[in-house]
Amino acid sequence: MILYSMIDSGNCYKPRLLMAKLGLAFTTVEVSSHAGDTRKADFVAKNPNAMVPLLELDDGRRLAESNAILLYLAEGTRFLPADRYERGLAYQWLFFEQYSHEPYIAVRKALLTFPERAADATPERLAVTLERGNKALGVMNTYLENNDFFAGGAFSVADIALYAYTHTAEQGGFQLDAYPAVVAWLARVEADQGHVPIGWVG
Ligand SMILES: N[C@@H](CCC(=O)N[C@@H](CS)C(=O)NCC(=O)O)C(=O)O
Structure with missing residues (x-):
């Protein structure tokens, strides 16, 4: 998986923290809003909302919104209550x-x-x-x-x-x-x- 992410963003920290806890292998690609990278055409083609975090699955499908990414990754783990x-x-x-x-x-x-x-x-x-x-x-x-x-x-x-x-x-x-x-x-x-x-x- 690839996580498009910004180092000092709390929204991007959320999936990084969960992926660390789950021991998932992933590559981080830094896309910084400070440098305007979130608004560049190649990134906007990936996420039309021009924001990180963005998770790219191994099959190429993508998921945006930090809390949606958390819920996707947490399914079936201790991080999403069964009750x-x-x-x-x-x-x-x-x-x-x-x-x-x-x-x-x-x-x-x-x-x-x-x-x-x-x-x-x-x-x-x-x-x-x-x-x-x-x-x-x-x-x-x-x-x-x-x-x-x-x-x-x-x-x-x-x-x-x-x-x-x-x-x-x-x-x-x-x-x-x-x-x-x-x-x-x-x-x-x-x-x-x-x-x-x-x-x-x-
Ligand atoms: N609701 C979104 C918010 C994401 C968000 O605000 N991302 C900021 C970084 S923390 C961003 O990419 N901003 C792009 C910009 O300002 O150009 C989420 O939870 O993922």
């Missing part, structure tokens, strides 16, 4: 991550740290992403006060998806100390077997 309700919880948190978490926590970090995004970092945008990102962290903290992981009692793709940008949230100006249950969960995620850091590319 129907717990699987529903995994989906719940994957959708939460894409709608209520990533657009604020990931985007605020990009606005503050990617030079090409500096012009978009208006006071209004920074205020909205701070408020909504903190709301997402609060929702996670409340849930984690009574749960070790997001989808039932065990580590799953939901934890991978939410870990990807939560563990770097301070680079986006979020104070994780205010969310002690989230901080404790980050440590549990890092203690799960086969953990690799964001810079790991296989």
Whole structure:
């Protein structure tokens, strides 16, 4: 398999982390949005949405969207709950991550740290992403006060998806100390077997 991926992207870290844990063989091709590579014709021909991550299977078929890639790779493994309700919880948190978490926590970090995004970092945008990102962290903290992981009692793709940008949230100006249950969960995620850091590319 080939993973088209960007080294400092949390969305791309999600499949890398799961593939490491599963011990899957794959080749990483770096396609950086910083350099405009995601918008070049040869990559857009592969993913018309012009975004990484993109997984290319051995038979040439392709799959985009980080959380869809997680679900595809996790099928039949310990990372997708067998119980129907717990699987529903995994989906719940994957959708939460894409709608209520990533657009604020990931985007605020990009606005503050990617030079090409500096012009978009208006006071209004920074205020909205701070408020909504903190709301997402609060929702996670409340849930984690009574749960070790997001989808039932065990580590799953939901934890991978939410870990990807939560563990770097301070680079986006979020104070994780205010969310002690989230901080404790980050440590549990890092203690799960086969953990690799964001810079790991296989
Ligand atoms: N919903 C998508 C979002 C992917 C995404 O935002 N990818 C960024 C890198 S983190 C990207 O490729 N951006 C391309 C660009 O800005 O040109 C997913 O979860 O895979």
